[in-house]
Amino acid sequence: MPSLIRRLRSELFATPGDAVISIALLTILAAAAAGFLHWALRQAEWAVVQVNSTLFAVGRYPIEQQWRLWLLTALLAAAAGATWGMLRAHPRRDRTGRLWPRNDRLAVAVLIAVALWVPFALGLTPAIQLRWWLLTALLVVIRWLAGRFGAGLPPALKRLLPIVWPVLYLVGMVLIGGGLGLARVAPAEWGGLLLTLLASSFAILLCLPIGVLLALGRRSDLPLLRWGSVLYIEFIRGAPLITLLFLGQNILGFLLPGGLAPDRVWRAAWVLTFFAAAYLAEAVRSGLAAVPRGQLEAARSLGLSSAQALRLVVLPQALRVALPAMVGQFISLLQDTTLLSLIGLLDLLGVARTVMANPAFLGRNAEVYLTLAILFWCCCAALGLGSRALERRLDPHAVPSRV
Amino acid sequence: MAVEPSPPRPEASGGVTPWWRDRRVVPWVVQAAVGLVVLLAIAFLLGNLVRNLTAAGLLLSWRWLNQPAGFDISESLIPFNAQLPYWRALAAGLVNTIRAVLVGLVGATLLGTLVGMASFSHNGLLKRLARIYVEVVRNIPLLLQLVFWYFVVFLTLPNGAAALQLPGIVLAKSGLYLAGLGEGLRWLGPQLVNGVWQAPIRLTVEFAALLTGLIVYSGAFIAEVVRGGLAAVPKGQWEAASSLGLGWFATLRHIVLPQALRVIVPGLNTQYISLAKNSSLAVAVGYTDLYSVAETTLNQTGRAVEVVLVLLAAYLTLDLLISLVMNGLNHLVQIKER
Numbered sequence: 091m092p093s094l095i096r097r098l099r100s101e102l103f104a105t106p107g108d109a110v111i112s113i114a115l116l117t118i119l120a121a122a123a124a125g126f127l128h129w130a131l132r133q134a135e136w137a138v139v140q141v142n143s144t145l146f147a148v149g150r151y152p153i154e155q156q157w158r159l160w161l162l163t164a165l166l167a168a169a170a171g172a173t174w175g176m177l178r179a180h181p182r183r184d185r186t187g188r189l190w191p192r193n194d195r196l197a198v199a200v201l202i203a204v205a206l207w208v209p210f211a212l213g214l215t216p217a218i219q220l221r222w223w224l225l226t227a228l229l230v231v232i233r234w235l236a237g238r239f240g241a242g243l244p245p246a247l248k249r250l251l252p253i254v255w256p257v258l259y260l261v262g263m264v265l266i267g268g269g270l271g272l273a274r275v276a277p278a279e280w281g282g283l284l285l286t287l288l289a290s291s292f293a294i295l296l297c298l299p300i301g302v303l304l305a306l307g308r309r310s311d312l313p314l315l316r317w318g319s320v321l322y323i324e325f326i327r328g329a330p331l332i333t334l335l336f337l338g339q340n341i342l343g344f345l346l347p348g349g350l351a352p353d354r355v356w357r358a359a360w361v362l363t364f365f366a367a368a369y370l371a372e373a374v375r376s377g378l379a380a381v382p383r384g385q386l387e388a389a390r391s392l393g394l395s396s397a398q399a400l401r402l403v404v405l406p407q408a409l410r411v412a413l414p415a416m417v418g419q420f421i422s423l424l425q426d427t428t429l430l431s432l433i434g435l436l437d438l439l440g441v442a443r444t445v446m447a448n449p450a451f452l453g454r455n456a457e458v459y460l461t462l463a464i465l466f467w468c469c470c471a472a473l474g475l476g477s478r479a480l481e482r483r484l485d486p487h488a489v490p491s492r493v
Numbered sequence: 494m495a496v497e498p499s500p501p502r503p504e505a506s507g508g509v510t511p512w513w514r515d516r517r518v519v520p521w522v523v524q525a526a527v528g529l530v531v532l533l534a535i536a537f538l539l540g541n542l543v544r545n546l547t548a549a550g551l552l553l554s555w556r557w558l559n560q561p562a563g564f565d566i567s568e569s570l571i572p573f574n575a576q577l578p579y580w581r582a583l584a585a586g587l588v589n590t591i592r593a594v595l596v597g598l599v600g601a602t603l604l605g606t607l608v609g610m611a612s613f614s615h616n617g618l619l620k621r622l623a624r625i626y627v628e629v630v631r632n633i634p635l636l637l638q639l640v641f642w643y644f645v646v647f648l649t650l651p652n653g654a655a656a657l658q659l660p661g662i663v664l665a666k667s668g669l670y671l672a673g674l675g676e677g678l679r680w681l682g683p684q685l686v687n688g689v690w691q692a693p694i695r696l697t698v699e700f701a702a703l704l705t706g707l708i709v710y711s712g713a714f715i716a717e718v719v720r721g722g723l724a725a726v727p728k729g730q731w732e733a734a735s736s737l738g739l740g741w742f743a744t745l746r747h748i749v750l751p752q753a754l755r756v757i758v759p760g761l762n763t764q765y766i767s768l769a770k771n772s773s774l775a776v777a778v779g780y781t782d783l784y785s786v787a788e789t790t791l792n793q794t795g796r797a798v799e800v801v802l803v804l805l806a807a808y809l810t811l812d813l814l815i816s817l818v819m820n821g822l823n824h825l826v827q828i829k830e831r
Contacts, residue, residue: 101617108616115618314524318531328809330770332784333801340797344545345538425634432636432777439637446644455644463633463641470632 138454139461140213142445149281149436155273158265167229169254175236176251189237198230277355281436290424293362301370309378326368331426335361335433358430366423373419377412410484417477421470438462557794564789566781568697579790586786587807593703593782594769600708601768605715612720630713636774638710643702643778653688669696699780711768718764722757754826762819766812783807
């Protein structure tokens with residue numbers, strides 16, 4: 091206890107000036123916290139979020155087809171659990187092979203707390219609450235199984251694991267959009283969190299290869315490629331995203347022969363992709379600039395072809411350096427999907443706007459926007475945390491290389 | 494020492510290098526192929542564009558700019574009414590955009606500098622609050638913040654005598670009233686006349702919400718730039734200056750800032766350009782900026798291509814102007830070598 095007092099004194103009351111600032115800030119903070127609590131517990135009516143929770147989650151996705159989304163969530167939970175467990179099944183030297191490191195126990199605790207609290211707070215029916223609990227249990231159990239027995243799996247099976255995610259993405263697209271015997275659900279019916287996640291994940295996946303190509307083009311010795319890339323990158327980076335989305339919605343139909351133009355949701359997703367690619371290219375370019383030229387020369391003198399040297403020597407180093415900037419771009423991209431609401435699509439913010447237009451929920455802006463803000467904050471902060479963990483994992487100085 | 498990255502391999506057979514492996518030929522073949530594909534794609538798209546526009550009767554023309562706009566603009570610095578032509582409407586929108594960007598730049602720079610400096614404060618609470626502000630703001634989409642400021646904060650303000658009143662500032666649902674020079678160059682504060690506020694300077698709530706959102710959002714990013722710049726100055730510089738007898742402010746002014754600015758100015762350039770582009774989200778809070786006028790114009794005339802061209806040209810010019818000014822500033826603060 092005395093140490094706490096000493097710390098408080100040195101941090102808050104070191105000088106008279108500091109003390110005045112601290113007291114003023116503490117007063118303002120206390121007043122703000124009291125005001126907020128009073129509003130959140132007494133005045134706010136959270137029914138607007140509870141009643142519309144399905145709308146916020148999936149938009150106008152047909153109810154009789156929603157089992158497909160539940161199935162997809164279950165597959166995602168299983169894959170996430172398996173990947174997580176397999177990462178722990180092969181202990182790194184610095185982690186001495188513990189099955190449940192401290193951070194993992196913390197993550198599971200948070201996961202279970204969220205699974206217990208969110209369905210309760212949203213006032214979901216018992217049947218749906220049960221589904222959330224089962225999903226969480228599935229993730230944790232598979233995480234445990236993979237961590238416990240993953241190391242003993244046959245190598246052929248282990249090599250399959252990285253392929254699970256791309257396959258799952260394709261399966262997910264079929265489950266969401268229909269086809270292969272499933273009833274078609276038009277993109278116009280996707281909405282809410284589903285649309286936000288789908289548009290951002292689509293753009294993140296596809297902007298990566300395009301961005302790398304553009305970055306290579308910008309550093310190329312060939313003038314035509316270089317100037318073409320520079321022109322594209324600077325043009326896209328100079329225009330606000332909303333004007334590009336506007337262009338996609340209003341001009342793309344004129345640019346393509348009749349009937350070939352994709353529907354409104356896909357147009358927006360492609361515009362997001364090409365928009366993000368220009369920014370990603372700049373992030374990758376900074377990474378490429380950090381790789382000494384000698385690396386390429388050494389690789390070439392060992393007899394690797396230009397493409398091999400790039401793929402095996404230069405890019406792995408460049409992408410590692412560029413990783414923080416790249417994840418920063420992905421986070422902005424996730425935030426930029428809110429602009430879809432301005433061109434009339436029903437992403438999370440678009441759903442919020444339609445809910446607000448309902449006379450029954452007039453004036454309940456604060457509750458809805460606060461919920462969305464917390465949701466976005468959690469997603470973006472999680473991406474940032476993941477990026478930092480990945481950086482540590484990829485840092486060649488932190489992990490001794492295996493000989 | 495210059496090392497040739499890839500010396501031409503001696504041909505084992507002693508024959509002539511085939512052209513598809515000749516380093517003098519291959520790059521040009523690659524470029525020609527890529528160029529051809531791009532040209533063909535552009536020709537294809539433009540061909541479709543011309544064909545489709547002709548079919549729709551919308552072939553590129555600028556004559557519609559002189560037709561009366563037929564819509565009004567709620568706030569404009571240049572005189573405007575519905576009888577004036579479209580180009581005047583677009584110009585009024587552009588002026589509104591520039592106004593928001595200029596005020597936003599000044600506000601965000603002030604806020605960002607204060608918060609960036611606060612993260613070096615001795616006061617632990619102030620330091621943490623600065624971090625929390627940056628982390629909260631950066632992880633929430635700007636558009637969400639803008640609609641929050643507009644619908645939750647500014648549109649729920651009371652009117653008349655119940656309005657928020659500070660010395661020289663009155664914040665009401667009908668607008669933001671600021672003290673300023675009134676008639677006869679007298680300093681005039683906001684006054685309540687028959688239940689309606691009057692003041693030399695009145696901003697609409699739309700403009701106020703847009704400015705608040707832009708300043709709070711960009712301020713967080715600028716705070717990070719300023720923090721990075723100050724952190725880049727080695728601690729020894731502070732210590733050396735104070736051991737020479739310089740005070741805190743003199744150290745900041747003469748020793749630290751000149752060095753920090755070299756790192757800060759390029760970062761500010763990026764943030765200023767983002768702010769200019771982000772001002773286009775004004776349409777979400779009902780402020781009639783260039784994009785909002787352009788959207789209305791498109792809905793009325795159907796001139797999609799021309800409107801998009803105007804938008805892109807305007808924003809690219811705005812970015813270029815900001816970049817030019819910031820590059821000039823950058824030259825000023827860089828190390829002057831003899």
